[in-house]
Amino acid sequence: MKHYAGNTLDKIIHTASLVLLVLFIAAWCSKAIGATTDWRDSLIIPATPSDVLTAKLSDVECLALNIYHEARGESVKGHALVAQVTVNRMRDRHYPNTACGVVLQITRSAATGRPVAQFSWVLDGRSDRAYEYEEYLSAFLMAIDFLYTGRTVQVEGAKSLLAYHADWVSPQWHDMQFRLQSGSHLFYERRKR
Numbered sequence: 001m002k003h004y005a006g007n008t009l010d011k012i013i014h015t016a017s018l019v020l021l022v023l024f025i026a027a028w029c030s031k032a033i034g035a036t037t038d039w040r041d042s043l044i045i046p047a048t049p050s051d052v053l054t055a056k057l058s059d060v061e062c063l064a065l066n067i068y069h070e071a072r073g074e075s076v077k078g079h080a081l082v083a084q085v086t087v088n089r090m091r092d093r094h095y096p097n098t099a100c101g102v103v104l105q106i107t108r109s110a111a112t113g114r115p116v117a118q119f120s121w122v123l124d125g126r127s128d129r130a131y132e133y134e135e136y137l138s139a140f141l142m143a144i145d146f147l148y149t150g151r152t153v154q155v156e157g158a159k160s161l162l163a164y165h166a167d168w169v170s171p172q173w174h175d176m177q178f179r180l181q182s183g184s185h186l187f188y189e190r191r192k193r
Contacts, residue, residue, distance in 0.1 A: 059099035063143035066103045068136050069121035074183040083146045084153045085161050160189040
């Protein structure tokens, strides 16, 4: 067995692997004994927007929830582009430098003075619980990959993407220019001056 003396990344990946192993063993055991409740129902996932905004979440959880809520039903590329935008914002001086800081960032609307979330699911008034476990697990693993291995989307210009929106809305972003579309999302980079 490998010892993890000093490398933090190795420790994180090792811990995540052990957690996943335990989850898969729990799934197998619950099926084997004929459990009447789904073991996944016991996972602690924030249930409401107020929980998300007040809970102590890790950056992996924040990024995973963002991928899950923003790109559910999209392709793997669509999930990865949402992750890429979040990570790009963490590296940009105009945004917070943590995944939770970026995902949970609340500003005030200049027009109305009301709170506005950077990502629609954060303040939409609906539950933030991840009901589709397999989709959430996929998002969680992708979040680990992007945050701790430096993964980037292999699409030209992906490292410059800072914003996106669904194709059925039309925000007025004067400082952004369109870069690419993936599924129902349009992705933007900062307009060059």
